[in-house]
Amino acid sequence: MFEYTSRYYSLETANFITTEGREIAYKRRRFLPQVQGQTILAEVTIAEGDRLDLISARLLGDPEQFWHLCDINNAMHPDELTTPSGRVLGVALPQGKGASPAAALPQV
Helix, strand or coil: CCCCCCCCCCCCEEEEECCCCCEEEEECCCCCCCCCCCCCCEEEECCCCCCHHHHHHHHHCCHHHHHHHHHHCCCCCHHHHCCCCCCEEEECCCCCCCCCHHHHCCCC
């Protein structure tokens, strides 16, 4: 249903059966993960006009992985992270990635 890189990939798939007997598959609700124990590897200061997808592309190598930045910064809505400018975001190695932390992130 979802690519392995999606934030929804590991969520349990459940089924709902309508009164007409139709079965509808859906993913269970995703909650923000607990970030305790994750090491912040870098910090980035938000500049005017910054976009989370571009920051994610630069730091994580994939614009669709912006949700990792949301998770580590405890944000439900991505727009919260780019306003106001001057805000400092923590960046952590996405969980499950096998790269060494030193090689995983460029210098910012």
